């Protein structure tokens with residue numbers, strides 16, 4: 001036995017031992033002709049990783065391994081059981097909606113296809129059809145302002161399109177809204193705007209690109225622009241929304257192709273291959289690595305790359321942003337609130353506990369006593385730093401100001417998830433800031449040294465942030481890597497070495 005073979009035996013033994021130690025499902029690594037453990041390591045078992053694996057599988061490549069830190073597949077498709085004993089429901093702490101469905105002739109959201117295939121239970125939701133408005137004085141009707149804010153938002157997407165046609169520069173979505181004459185000042189206007197903007201992008205108009213947010217809206221919701229439709233379906237499935245991706249995975253993945261409870265610590269790469277080391281010390285080598293880590297994970301260096309990623313890649317990673325979207329769930333002995341699907345609460349402070357959804361409703365969970373409120377962006381980061389009790393007190397204060405004449409008891413159950421501080425996510429989904437150039441985005445998606453590939457919701461130019469973005473990107477990456485393997489190598493996705501547009505001041509004094 002030569003040294004290399006011995007080291008491989010030691011490595012395999014250590015993998016087997018590691019499996020015994022921490023309970024990985026034992027992967028059956030089949031050495032490749034190039035001497036690597038496996039042809040493709042897919043890092044992360046969310047929608048992108050699973051669909052990338054399915055593409056490889058469909059193209060006849062079975063020698064891959066999905067490495068996932070959590071104890072199940074699904075990633076940000078994540079359900080949990082909520083409620084007092086005897087009154088529990090399965091709810092979603094991560095994604096909840098199929099956004100943009102389509103039953104006519106146009107393109108169909110692939111997540112909607114999966115939902116139909118795997119029989120997901122879901123209910124249509126629509127704030128425009130079913131909304132009650134409040135402020136800190138209680139119930140007050142400002143639906144006129146709410147609809148006006150919606151019109152102003154659409155006007156902004158139209159004006160952004162006209163800018164693109166004239167190749168005018170991008171600005172913040174705030175600048176855009178001001179330019180179309182929407183300048184929210186009152187709490188009612190701010191809350192109404194929040195529903196149409198922040199609740200979608202998980203960041204403020206100031207933090208977001210005007211053009212990219214308009215494209216984001218159009219490509220998913222605007223049928224005339226190639227979008228699916230403006231309807232949304234909210235999963236109420238008691239198997240969890242994740243069921244659709246786990247059931248899809250179960251159709252083609254074998255036990256040997258998945259390693260759970262396995263957290264990646266570092267990735268070494270070169271033009272001839274890559275090796276991935278887990279926190280427990282296990283190392284595996286591969287011809288190709290597909291990273292599906294969230295943008296936030298890449299930004300925070302939760303996984304170390306050796307050598308360090310090239311400057312153009314680092315700049316791309318740090319140029320996009322990760323928003324946070326936080327659902328705060330409460331259960332009460334009984335329902336005392338609005339009968340609409342949604343309520344909007346206008347606080348003097350923008351973004352303070354603004355959007356409420358009652359689940360104790362036909363089509364959702366009647367009799368459950370469950371209601372939840374959503375916060376986003378900086379406000380999410382703020383509450384993640386507080387104790388649960390403090391957040392509960394604030395939320396109860398808001399609810400009591402919405403219902404000044406009702407004696408509201410404390411909730412019997414309370415829960416929210418801290419996405420921003422979770423080292424496996426570092427936020428909820430990506431958002432496109434006004435300073436991000438299209439070339440940056442190309443670089444986020446580009447291959448490094450022909451062997452290291454990047455995919456996930458954030459690499460989707462049309463659908464960043466969405467489940468269908470993760471799906472399409474996983475599919476495209478799986479297909480491209482499969483072709484690369486079949487061609488015995490490829491250059492990978494190209495990048496732009498330097499992105500330029502700065503000009504010194506005072507060239508013409």
Ligand SMILES: Cc1cc2nc3c(=O)[nH]c(=O)nc-3n(C[C@H](O)[C@H](O)[C@H](O)COP(=O)(O)OP(=O)(O)OC[C@H]3O[C@@H](n4cnc5c(N)ncnc54)[C@H](O)[C@@H]3O)c2cc1C
Nearest residue numbers: 044046047048069075076095096097264428456457467470
């Ligand atoms: C609160 C919230 C609400 C949302 N709402 C919606 C919605 O309603 N509709 C919609 O379309 N989209 C929504 N999204 C976005 C959607 O969930 C994501 O776009 C999509 O799930 C991302 O899939 P992905 O495969 O790109 O990434 P992920 O699902 O994040 O997959 C990456 C995987 O990598 C794993 N991982 C991370 N670090 C490591 C490591 N070091 N080692 C090993 N594994 C690691 C993670 O555990 C994860 O499973 C929401 C997201 C959140 C969080």
Ligand SMILES: *[C@@H]1O[C@H](CO)[C@@H](O)[C@H](O)[C@H]1NC(C)=O
Nearest residue numbers: 022023024025070071260261
């Ligand atoms: C992963 O870890 C969890 C919790 O420690 C354990 O219950 C589960 O059996 C493990 N799963 C696998 C596939 O090793």
Ligand SMILES: *[C@@H]1O[C@H](CO)[C@@H](O)[C@H](O)[C@H]1NC(C)=O
Nearest residue numbers: 115116117118119120121247
């Ligand atoms: C889907 O649901 C319908 C109605 O509940 C049921 O008849 C059917 O068997 C289900 N199909 C699958 C694949 O679960």
Ligand SMILES: *[C@@H]1O[C@H](CO)[C@@H](O)[C@H](O)[C@H]1NC(C)=O
Nearest residue numbers: 148149151152155180181182
């Ligand atoms: C949107 O644009 C239309 C057409 O220009 C205009 O009539 C309408 O007042 C605008 N709406 C808002 C809220 O600015």
Ligand SMILES: *[C@@H]1O[C@H](CO)[C@@H](O)[C@H](O)[C@H]1NC(C)=O
Nearest residue numbers: 157158160161162214215218
């Ligand atoms: C978005 O769609 C509208 C039609 O609703 C269109 O006028 C506009 O040009 C589109 N915006 C962009 C940025 O493409």
Ligand SMILES: *[C@@H]1O[C@H](CO)[C@@H](O)[C@H](O)[C@H]1NC(C)=O
Nearest residue numbers: 158160161162163164165166
């Ligand atoms: C932009 O230009 C395209 C192609 O020239 C045209 O089809 C479209 O209508 C224009 N859109 C706007 C908003 O001016």
Ligand SMILES: *[C@@H]1O[C@H](CO)[C@@H](O)[C@H](O)[C@H]1NC(C)=O
Nearest residue numbers: 137138139402403404405406
């Ligand atoms: C609450 O009670 C006061 C005094 O009885 C009344 O004026 C007010 O309209 C009530 N508010 C609501 C929201 O019912």
